[in-house]
Amino acid sequence: MLEIFKVASEEEVRVEADGLRRTVTEVFRKMGVPPEDCGLGADVLLSADLRGVETHGVSNMLRSYVNGYTSGSINPRPNWRILRETPSTANIDSDGGLGIIVTPKAMEIAIEKAAASGMGVVTIRNSGHLGMASYHAMMALEHDMIGVCMTACPPLVVPTYGAEPRLGTNPIALAAPADEEPPFVFDAAMCTVAANKVKLAQRVGAKLMPGWVTNPDGSPAMEAIDPPETDSMRDSDMSLLPLGSTRELGSHKGYGLTAIVEILGGIMSGGGIVGMANRGVFGHFVAAYSIEAFMDTAEFKSTMDEWLRLLASTKPAPGHDRVVYPGLPEFEEQNDRLSRGIPLHREVVDWFRSICEELSIPFELVRGTPS
Amino acid sequence: MLEIFKVASEEEVRVEADGLRRTVTEVFRKMGVPPEDCGLGADVLLSADLRGVETHGVSNMLRSYVNGYTSGSINPRPNWRILRETPSTANIDSDGGLGIIVTPKAMEIAIEKAAASGMGVVTIRNSGHLGMASYHAMMALEHDMIGVCMTACPPLVVPTYGAEPRLGTNPIALAAPADEEPPFVFDAAMCTVAANKVKLAQRVGAKLMPGWVTNPDGSPAMEAIDPPETDSMRDSDMSLLPLGSTRELGSHKGYGLTAIVEILGGIMSGGGIVGMANRGVFGHFVAAYSIEAFMDTAEFKSTMDEWLRLLASTKPAPGHDRVVYPGLPEFEEQNDRLSRGIPLHREVVDWFRSICEELSIPFELVRGTPS
Numbered sequence: 001m002l003e004i005f006k007v008a009s010e011e012e013v014r015v016e017a018d019g020l021r022r023t024v025t026e027v028f029r030k031m032g033v034p035p036e037d038c039g040l041g042a043d044v045l046l047s048a049d050l051r052g053v054e055t056h057g058v059s060n061m062l063r064s065y066v067n068g069y070t071s072g073s074i075n076p077r078p079n080w081r082i083l084r085e086t087p088s089t090a091n092i093d094s095d096g097g098l099g100i101i102v103t104p105k106a107m108e109i110a111i112e113k114a115a116a117s118g119m120g121v122v123t124i125r126n127s128g129h130l131g132m133a134s135y136h137a138m139m140a141l142e143h144d145m146i147g148v149c150m151t152a153c154p155p156l157v158v159p160t161y162g163a164e165p166r167l168g169t170n171p172i173a174l175a176a177p178a179d180e181e182p183p184f185v186f187d188a189a190m191c192t193v194a195a196n197k198v199k200l201a202q203r204v205g206a207k208l209m210p211g212w213v214t215n216p217d218g219s220p221a222m223e224a225i226d227p228p229e230t231d232s233m234r235d236s237d238m239s240l241l242p243l244g245s246t247r248e249l250g251s252h253k254g255y256g257l258t259a260i261v262e263i264l265g266g267i268m269s270g271g272g273i274v275g276m277a278n279r280g281v282f283g284h285f286v287a288a289y290s291i292e293a294f295m296d297t298a299e300f301k302s303t304m305d306e307w308l309r310l311l312a313s314t315k316p317a318p319g320h321d322r323v324v325y326p327g328l329p330e331f332e333e334q335n336d337r338l339s340r341g342i343p344l345h346r347e348v349v350d351w352f353r354s355i356c357e358e359l360s361i362p363f364e365l366v367r368g369t370p371s
Numbered sequence: 372m373l374e375i376f377k378v379a380s381e382e383e384v385r386v387e388a389d390g391l392r393r394t395v396t397e398v399f400r401k402m403g404v405p406p407e408d409c410g411l412g413a414d415v416l417l418s419a420d421l422r423g424v425e426t427h428g429v430s431n432m433l434r435s436y437v438n439g440y441t442s443g444s445i446n447p448r449p450n451w452r453i454l455r456e457t458p459s460t461a462n463i464d465s466d467g468g469l470g471i472i473v474t475p476k477a478m479e480i481a482i483e484k485a486a487a488s489g490m491g492v493v494t495i496r497n498s499g500h501l502g503m504a505s506y507h508a509m510m511a512l513e514h515d516m517i518g519v520c521m522t523a524c525p526p527l528v529v530p531t532y533g534a535e536p537r538l539g540t541n542p543i544a545l546a547a548p549a550d551e552e553p554p555f556v557f558d559a560a561m562c563t564v565a566a567n568k569v570k571l572a573q574r575v576g577a578k579l580m581p582g583w584v585t586n587p588d589g590s591p592a593m594e595a596i597d598p599p600e601t602d603s604m605r606d607s608d609m610s611l612l613p614l615g616s617t618r619e620l621g622s623h624k625g626y627g628l629t630a631i632v633e634i635l636g637g638i639m640s641g642g643g644i645v646g647m648a649n650r651g652v653f654g655h656f657v658a659a660y661s662i663e664a665f666m667d668t669a670e671f672k673s674t675m676d677e678w679l680r681l682l683a684s685t686k687p688a689p690g691h692d693r694v695v696y697p698g699l700p701e702f703e704e705q706n707d708r709l710s711r712g713i714p715l716h717r718e719v720v721d722w723f724r725s726i727c728e729e730l731s732i733p734f735e736l737v738r739g740t741p742s
Contacts, residue, residue, distance in 0.1 A: 086489030088459040089664040118457030119490045123665050146634065162685035162694040176634045184634065186627035192620060211620045218688035243614060243621050249563060249582045250614050250625075256557035256697040257628075262678070263517065263547045263555065270666035273678045293460040294494050295641035307633070307644045314533035317589035323533040326627040 011204070013349055014341030014368030021046050023352060023364045024058060030359040031069035032076035037101045041065075044100040048132040049342045052333035053187070055196030056132040059203075059348045065098060065129070066355065074098050074128045080105070083270070088117040091270060092124045096281075099130030099151065103284055107136045110288040111143050118293035123264070124284040125271030133173035134187035140288045141177045144297045148287040149173045152266030156233050157191045157240045160252045163218020165239040169195050170261035175327070177291075178304035185327030190257040191240040195233055198240075202227045203345060211245035213238045220246050261285070341368015382575070384720055385712030385739030392417050394723060394735045395429060401730040402440035403447035408472045412436075415471040419503040420713045423704035424558070426567030427503040430574075430719045436469060436500070437726065445469050445499045451476070454641070459488040462641060463495045467652075470501030470522065474655055478507045481659040482514050489664035494635070495655040496642030504544035505558035511659045512548045515668045519658040520544045523637030527604050528562045528611045531623045534589020536610040540566050541632035546698070548662075549675035556698030561628040562611040569611075572598045574716060582616035584609045591617050632656070712739010 021042050028038035049057035068074035078097025082090050090109055094102040106122040113120030130136065133149040140147025153168030171194070173187035189195070193212045201208055207224040215221045216237040222245070228236030243254025265285035267273065291297045314323040337343075349365060356363040392413050399409035420428030439445035449468025453461050461480055465473040477493040484491030501507065504520040511518025524539030542565070544558035560566070564583045572579055578595040586592045587608040593616070599607030614625025636656035638644065662668045685694040708714075720736060727734040 084665060086661070086664045089489030089661070091665045117488055118460030119492050121490050121660065146639070158688070159682055159685055159694050159696070161687055161691040163688040164686050166682055166685050172628075172631075174631050174634070176638075184630065186631060188621075188624040188627060190624070192615070209619050214688070218686070219690070220688075243624050244563070245620055248580050249616055249620065250559075252697070253559040253561070253614050254621075256559060257543075259555065259682075259697060260543075260545050260557060263545070263675075264660075267547075267671060267674050267678065268517070268660070268662065268665050270670070273674060273681070289492065289635075289639070290457070290460070291639065293457045294455060294462045294639050299641070300638060303638050303644060304634075307638065310644070311530055311533075311537055311630075314530055314537050315535050315589070316532055317529070317534040317585070317591075319590070320532040323530050325530070326623070326630060 011346050012343045013346060014343050015349070015365040016341050016368050017046060017050060017338060019364040019366045020049070020058065020342060023356065023361065024062060026361040027062065027066065027355060027359065030361065031066065033069075033101070034077060040104060041098065041101050044104070044131040044135045047135050050334045050337050051132070051330040052337070053132050053330065055194055055200055057342075058352075059345060060196045060199055061129065061131060063351060063355070065100075068098070068128060078102065082109075088113050088119045088121065090122045092122060094124050094127035096126060096128065098128040099124070099282055099284055100128075100135075102127055103130045103136045103149070103286060104139060106284070107139045107147065107149070107286045107288070110286050111140060111145060114140075114145055114288035114290040114293070115143070118290050119287070121285070121287045123269035124286075125269040127282050127284055129282060130284055132187065133171045134175060134185050136286050137173040137175040137187070138183070138185060141175055141183050143288070144177060144291055144301075146177075146289040146291060147173075147175045148285070148289075150261045150265045150285040152262045152269075152283040152285075153195075154234065154282075156195050157242055157255075157258055158214055158218060160242065160247050160255045163214070167242070167255070167258040167262060168266075169240060170258040170265070172257070172261060176304060177301055178308055179298070179301035181305045181308045182331035183327055184304065184308060184325060185330060187326075190243050190254050190261060192243055192245050192254070193240065195240060198227050198233055203347065211241060211249075213240055220251075222246070337368075382717050383714045384717060385714050386720070386736040387712050387739050388417060388421060388709060390735040390737045391420070391429065391713060394727065394732065395433060397732040398433065398437065398726060398730065401732065402437065404440075404472070405448060411475060412469065412472050415475070415502040415506045418506050421705045421708050422503070422701040423708070424503050424701070426565055426571055428713075429723075430716060431567045431570055432500065432502060434722060434726070436471075439469070439499060449473065453480075459484050459490045459492065461493045463493060465495050465498035465655075467497060467499065469499040470495070470653055470655055471499075471506075473498055474501045474507045474520070474657060475510060477655070478510045478518065478520070478657045478659070481657050482511060482516060485511075485516055485659035485661040485664070486514070489661050490658070492656070492658045494640035495657075496640040498653050498655055500653060501655055503558065504542045505546060505556050507657050508544040508546040508558070509554070509556060512546055512554050514659070515548060515662055515672075517548075517660040517662065518544075518546045519656070519660075521632045521636045521656040523633045523640075523654040523656075524566075525605065525653075527566050528613055528626075528629055529585055529589060531613065531618050531626045534585070538613070538626070538629040538633060539637075540611060541629040541636070543628070543632060547675060548672055549679055550669070550672035552676045552679045553702035554698055555675065555679060555696060556701060558697075561614050561625050561632060563614055563616050563625070564611065566604050566611060569598050569604055574718065582612060582620075584611055591622075593617070708739075
């Protein structure tokens with residue numbers, strides 16, 4: 001079972017989703033996570049890897065979660081509980097549990113409330129990282145609902161004209177069902193580029209693009225530069241720029257959007273100013289909208305089909321052959337990776353080999369199908 | 372009462388808010404709007420002018436509304452009604468009424484539902500322009516709620532890599548109360564720059580900045596160019612770029628955010644694909660979150676104070692003397708304009724003079740206090 005097939009480059013190998021899923025599930029089990037939650041945690045990570053969102057898949061996140069469990073900063077058996085509740089809202093204390101496991105449970109509550117009252121919104125305080133935000137938003141799709149997920153993160157992003165990071169990367173995700181077309185699934189950090197993309201650039205030796213980060217003096221770096229040499233952006237003298245990069249290009253909008261996530265997911269979770277000094281935990285927000293509460297669901301879904309087709313048939317600008325909508329490339333990527341395997345950097349495979357050895361887990365990464 | 376005091380430039384005069392408000396109220400009355408709604412319409416416009424949001428104040432919008440009423444495209448006495456309703460949601464048919472008048476009524480419904488059920492969300496189909504979106508969001512503040520407003524607009528914005536406009540400028544507004552500090556109020560179109568800013572550039576003879584619009588071939592114009600010569604962007608060969616401007620700078624995020632507004636405000640209002648061919652009406656979305664449903668309201672507001680002060684005390688980047696948060700400059704501007712008057716372009720004053728004459732309304736624009 002140790003054979004790994006190299007497909008893309010010297011540095012990349014493809015592995016089958018099933019073996020990776022089993023391995024990740026076992027890692028969670030060894031961290032002390034209850035058996036019924038291990039598969040859920042693995043599913044959130046694998047979903048990111050299958051959809052091509054490497055930044056939030058096993059490569060970047062699992063070792064960070066393992067570090068959190070082993071250092072005690074993440075609680076493997078959280079006694080999470082609802083602190084407040086109304087017909088359409090709830091507030092949860094996650095008891096230091098990992099967000100990838102507590103957030104789906106919160107989303108289930110939001111979906112139940114939406115089914116009963118039209119809308120459901122749940123905020124979560126005192127929680128760890130929630131992985132790919134769109135995972136939780138997409139849970140609404142099978143219920144013919146629109147799902148939303150946001151998460152207020154530790155400070156890495158400067159306000160417009162500011163030289164110090166005051167805001168998290170703070171992703172917003174929204175999933176909306178269509179009838180025949182792949183669903184609309186948006187998921188993006190409200191800075192120009194997600195912090196994990198900087199890590200990825202470090203790992204693969206790529207430059208950071210103009211408009212992504214600040215210079216050490218806090219001004220927007222509008223030329224390509226090397227990523228920081230520190231392990232974490234937080235320890236570097238660079239910060240991320242809000243979406244829009246400069247005031248002239250609209251960075252005050254990206255700044256405002258990160259701030260909205262901080263208010264809804266951070267402050268309104270009751271966890272204090274998430275992301276400020278020594279409050280390095282996350283605050284989450286999930287919501288479900290029952291489409292039937294607003295209009296006929298079948299009509300909504302067929303209108304979505306019509307609209308998504310219109311977007312995807314937009315005449316491309318010179319130099320481009322295709323216009324996509326959010327969720328379409330990820331849907332296609334998932335189909336491809338289910339058949340050909342998930343590409344992992346060799347260094348990630350090496351990490352799996354060593355953590356499996358360390359935890360006495362079978363190393364089950366088997367080759368995918370070559371292209 | 373005809374005296375107008377020139378303060379800023381050859382082209383700008385300052386007028387007192389009260390006289391402008393009376394004049395605008397009378398204009399609505401002459402358009403056939405019911406008496407109880409005229410003051411509301413004027414309040415939405417004046418609120419924009421007082422907050423320094425000229426693009427959504429009397430200068431750009433009132434004459435467009437007058438044209439709509441006189442051409443019959445806006446219904447002055449709409450029989451708006453609730454089509455569907457749940458404990459936390461409603462869907463309204465606005466019957467072709469102007470959004471600035473119907474949306475506050477929808478927001479009142481959202482606030483009532485939030486008071487009863489924790490959350491309130493209302494979508495509005497078949498409606499006209501709603502003015503400055505943050506007006507409606509800010510209605511939540513006095514109820515110790517967070518207010519949201521979004522509006523799906525006619526197509527002016529290209530998708531990433533697209534050469535045809537498929538999406539509206541689609542603003543998102545959110546207002547959240549603090550205790551002692553001015554409230555957080557975000558309000559921004561999800562393109563790099565609002566369409567009305569292009570109109571404003573036309574009127575004052577300014578260039579459009581790099582990253583704001585496309586070239587005629589659909590590619591992003593990354594150098595400053597003249598605004599289109601046509602009255603409307605829709606008739607020009609330029610489109611607006613989504614926030615982020617280019618793929619490298621994150622335009623897929625701005626694209627996704629405009630699309631989210633289209634889904635929630637447009638498609639989920641049941642009005643079809645708002646903004647596509649021959650469906651040039653707007654779809655609106657308002658929401659209210661009862662803070663008390665999630666946490667102690669006093670704690671939320673004092674945490675907001677702490678956080679807003681932290682943002683405003685961020686060390687500025689080189690070349691800047693101050694960092695602000697969304698809503699702070701508008702709050703300061705409103706105080707200034709209440710005392711010194713609202714600056715209007717002379718051409719706008721001339722329009723008021725002629726419309727007052729045409730409609731037999733007293734011309735009441737009186738001078739503000741000079742600086």
